[in-house]
Amino acid sequence: MAPSGQKKKGILERLDAGEVVIGDGGFVFALEKRGYVKAGPWTPEAAAEHPEAVRQLHREFLRAGANVMQTFTFYASDDKLENRGNVQRFTGQQINEAACDLAREVAEEGDALVAGGVSQTPSFLSCKSENDVKQIFKKQLDVFVQKNVDFLIAEYFEHVEEAEWAVQVLKSTGKPVAATLCIGPEGDLNGISPGECAVRLVKAGAQIVGVNCHFDPEMCVKTVRMMKEGVEKAGLKAHYMSQPLAYHTPDCNRQGFIDLPEFPFSLEPRILSRWDMQKYAREAYDAGIRYIGGCCGFEPYHVRALAEELTAERGFLPAGSDKHGLWGAELKMHTKPWVRARARRDYWEKLKPASGRPYCPAFSMPDSWGVTKGHADLMQQKEATTQDQLKELFTKQKF
Numbered sequence: 001m002a003p004s005g006q007k008k009k010g011i012l013e014r015l016d017a018g019e020v021v022i023g024d025g026g027f028v029f030a031l032e033k034r035g036y037v038k039a040g041p042w043t044p045e046a047a048a049e050h051p052e053a054v055r056q057l058h059r060e061f062l063r064a065g066a067n068v069m070q071t072f073t074f075y076a077s078d079d080k081l082e083n084r085g086n087v088q089r090f091t092g093q094q095i096n097e098a099a100c101d102l103a104r105e106v107a108e109e110g111d112a113l114v115a116g117g118v119s120q121t122p123s124f125l126s127c128k129s130e131n132d133v134k135q136i137f138k139k140q141l142d143v144f145v146q147k148n149v150d151f152l153i154a155e156y157f158e159h160v161e162e163a164e165w166a167v168q169v170l171k172s173t174g175k176p177v178a179a180t181l182c183i184g185p186e187g188d189l190n191g192i193s194p195g196e197c198a199v200r201l202v203k204a205g206a207q208i209v210g211v212n213c214h215f216d217p218e219m220c221v222k223t224v225r226m227m228k229e230g231v232e233k234a235g236l237k238a239h240y241m242s243q244p245l246a247y248h249t250p251d252c253n254r255q256g257f258i259d260l261p262e263f264p265f266s267l268e269p270r271i272l273s274r275w276d277m278q279k280y281a282r283e284a285y286d287a288g289i290r291y292i293g294g295c296c297g298f299e300p301y302h303v304r305a306l307a308e309e310l311t312a313e314r315g316f317l318p319a320g321s322d323k324h325g326l327w328g329a330e331l332k333m334h335t336k337p338w339v340r341a342r343a344r345r346d347y348w349e350k351l352k353p354a355s356g357r358p359y360c361p362a363f364s365m366p367d368s369w370g371v372t373k374g375h376a377d378l379m380q381q382k383e384a385t386t387q388d389q390l391k392e393l394f395t396k397q398k399f
Contacts, residue, residue, distance in 0.1 A: 023293015065307025065318030100147035116144035171205035178208035195230020214256025217280035246297030
């Protein structure tokens with residue numbers, strides 16, 4: 001925590017100094033499991049509707065070691081809040097204002113920064129104009145400026161073109177801008193390579209670039225490496241960030257985990273252990289990534305694992321480690337001798353966890369509909385999805 005009265009170092013100041021910045025985790029998935037977010041819309045009205053739940057999750061991520069409290073504003077644009085018959089009791093402005101206040105309240109309890117975030121829009125998928133899409137970002141941005149967030153993130157973009165538009169709007173504030181695409185090594189949904197995507201984002205004004213969501217840590221680190229190579233080859237400079245899923249996704253195609261038949265309600269067998277997370281933290285650090293966090297599936301104990309793996313680089317342990325011995329050390333106090341025998345790093349590093357599901361395959365066959373921006377099936381609507389529309393989709397379903 002910053003000394004009393006001393007101004008916290010900004011995000012670029014920390015990264016320029018080579019510090020490790022630990023991000024937080026996946027709010028929509030975590031709060032959906034807790035009963036505060038509706039799957040499907042994945043919208044963040046809980047910030048205004050159930051602030052105590054959002055505040056508590058922020059606190060848990062802070063205690064786990066996160067240096068950034070990202071506002072719970074994912075999909076908080078009005079066009080998304082009204083999409084597919086989603087009935088809202090709160091406006092996008094109300095949600096964004098509440099989310100900023102909650103993130104700032106908890107950030108002040110530690111040495112954390114507040115990041116305001118915008119994400120991809122239904123308007124882009126429906127082929128609305130660049131100006132229309134930018135106005136949606138601008139409306140959200142006005143709240144972030146009013147609430148004086150520390151920096152801005154354009155996250156979860158499947159098309160680099162829309163991400164560029166977002167960055168161009170965000171950089172108008174003069175605040176630091178990070179931009180992350182939800183892409184893997186195959187690039188965005190138009191086939192633009194990770195390296196070229198990163199170059200375009202840096203040229204648009206992003207000082208931090210990387211990936212979030214859709215893929216597991218291994219795939220995300222590989223993708224950011226490709227981004228880094230592209231930026232360096234172009235003679236540009238940037239900082240790099242990675243906020244992957246907490247799910248194993250070796251069988252994903254270009255569109256990531258949303259194509260998996262288990263998405264979103266049966267992903268638990270794929271969850272990464274805390275030891276998997278320590279491996280991810282080390283691989284990300286060795287790849288030159290200094291903003292290391294998580295997205296969907298990440299719980300506070302996953303973030304704690306990132307912080308614990310990078311203790312030497314950060315110089316301290318998170319508060320949450322008071323209740324956790326490194327590499328299972330606390331198991332020395334267990335009553336059963338065979339469990340005490342697991343109180344060592346060698347055991348947990350070599351363990352191959354079983355799923356306990358004898359009839360489950362190791363991999364799935366992803367849905368590959370080949371649908372992206374401009375396709376009739378992706379035209380969005382305010383009205384609820386009709387039964388006839390659903391029947392048409394059911395006939396296309398391969399699973």
